[in-house]
Amino acid sequence: MAEYEVVHSKSPVFYPIYERKADLKHQTHYCPGCGHGVVHKLIAETIADLDLQDRTIFVSPVGCSVFAYYYFDVGNVQAAHGRASAVATALKRACPESIVIAYQGDGDLAAIGTAEIVHAANRGENITVFFINNAIYGMTGGQMAPTTLVGQTTTTTPWGRRPVNEGYPLRVCELLATLEAPVYIERVALSDNKNIMRARRAIRKAIELQRDGAGFSLVEILSPCPTIWKMTPTEARDWVAENMIRNFPLGVFRDRRLAMPGNGGPPQRSVAEVLGLTSPSLGTEAPAAATPTDTREWKMKIAGFGGQGVLLLGQILAEMGMREGKEVSWLPSYGPEMRSGSAHCHVCLSSQRIGSPLIEHPNVLVAMNEISLRKFAPSVTPGGLILYNRRTVPADLGVSNVRLLPIPAAELADQLGAAKVGNIVMLGALLELTGALSFATAEAVLQATVKNPDLLALDLRALQAGRDWARQLPREVR
Template structure:
């Protein structure tokens, strides 16, 4: 009795005027034994919405260029129907994932297909920001005022008074707020190119929806920007209605709450702004290719054997005194002289009005902990730092203090203390902010840990402003001279900590 199914279908006894879109698969694989099976309920709007999208893609010749992003919800299985490149994503995140896809494939058509729970509840942030960025994606938003797949819970678009399993006495705005009007909300944004709300309530409205879906995809093909079609859609099973009754409910109740309208249809004017320069990887990374070998620009010749074995320096002061910068200068200098270096800052917003400090390690060998508990040198740019960190300095260490003399009631540490009014010297030169470079000069002159020529070379590459560079040179020289003079006067403090 039963004939071979294939042969029956191969020779239809009727003339086919319309058939399944090429964009659909022949079979719904999840129920592969039944050729015409679908997982959507009788009267569900998804079937129609899918068909409108598929037919538009076919007619516009976009099948091979389209990537379809399916959501969580009843349409989670959209990829079983659409013969397209498919990406299935997390609940509510389709606009974000579609953003990643589109930016990777800018000349392709990217569709995000979402339900109301997905788009208007959990994914509210993602849809608003994708729309606001004017992402070049088409979003089809199927609004049936209910959570379908999870079994009928309240949606953000559930109507006032509409019952659901989580609003058993009907949606009460006093408790759950009002239905969310996503199209109107998105229409307040500058970037979207096209926003329309349509309904699958009857054939006339379905034809309107068909036109809107096509428009949204045509605009994608033209590269117009963000396009959004909200599709009011029946959900007979969860609404507990017959399909015809459900369609009527869309027409009478849903449209009354969510008026149909073209909220936006214009190509947005989006200023391009300043385009980043295009450079090679080598250029961007500061590497230059020279004769097949990569060298660093402005690289000083490394000394094979440095006289300095190991030195740890802690620099502390107020935020804004150039504490961190001084540390970076020292690290850069050490590196240029062929040493191993590390620079470890104190970091964070609370440091801005308080103390900032950093640790610099210079060594011939690989540096272990970049954190210094007993520095060889402390550069204290204010009294607070001196009092706080002086006790940590190694016994045979050295402290540079940014004042003419030590503060009163200061318990002298065992380390040698060198006082110099770096800020005053810098002020005298014309800019208090170069006090850190004055201290650098003093450090170099006193300890000879690194060469002052290296300091000048580093400053030349780091300081772009020629006036400031000149100030820095003067500051460096002033710091060195101060040490020279004081040394001549035998004025370096004694180990009892008092400076004369």
């Protein structure tokens, strides 16, 4: 009596009983003759053969295979419609040692998820995508798919797919093969015994490539959908052979190893280093910090044109205030104004917690150009100070109860040889005229922020120039 041994049987990568199903726990939920089951078996066989069961994460799509997790005894993540490649991207990046398989149908991958598959492929994500193309929406009952053939009748193409209305079937492999990053793209078909065995080799290769860290691979599988096609399983299989393959030629569209350029990423540092938390306990206070004795509230508006250093001047003032132990806020104008070239910012300096950082009525206005002067001068509080970036003020400017001082900051900066330090000249004048913050702090902030020694020297000269100009102003205007 001869001995028989098992050569083909249910893969251990499938659950023995489909506990996650409500009923019919021995059968899949797929229709008789459906291609999904065949592909599932080929994938399971590869996972088992390559000993990857513990490492595999299977991302199931929306479509008939939404319930692939009923069957695969691997880690399972179910994704939103069309997003399996995006979900797979993040899973793989979170778990580089895992084997991430995204399993998607034609509606999922080639209609709603077109962007996600193109970009996952283009990034060369080291994932494996199995794309089941049956030219129809199965789960939802037979609507047109992006891969529906010209002339093919579906519930949403009752007169057949007409290119004039719906365009032509989308050829995913050809599309993705235009990209640089994918390493393996092949189209196979479940049309006959021979092609099923080709599909088996392609599926195996795609998973092996991921295991070896090669990069993105996709296998498109032309697959029968007898129920929705209204055919018997054998008719459907033959329809794949006779009609689908003619429209979707089989073959290898990409098969190459790609050496991506070196990653060029940053050196790795600790969180404390990266965030500047030098001490493991609390950080130390900035050296210049002191208990504020000045209880004046400063509400400064700095306004001008893009490139005049308006926002930076505000930031320097806020940084100085913080170092002197004040409460500070800096609020930039952003939005359409920022795009059209003019800019302003609000700086509050206070000994108290700051309420609104938005200043309607500043007590100091720095106007770096005439437009800003005319726009904001009327809003300055009585007794406030306006510093204007010119030698003279416009004669027709009707503001009263404020000190309006012309400070030719740009001119002084030009004399120093760099127009861009006009804002620092203005800072020097502002500090001299208000006494809001100390020169020592200004120098400390500049030293801390300006790394180039030549630029720093220039800034310090500009600061002094502004200060000197303000000092020589007649006492009565100061």
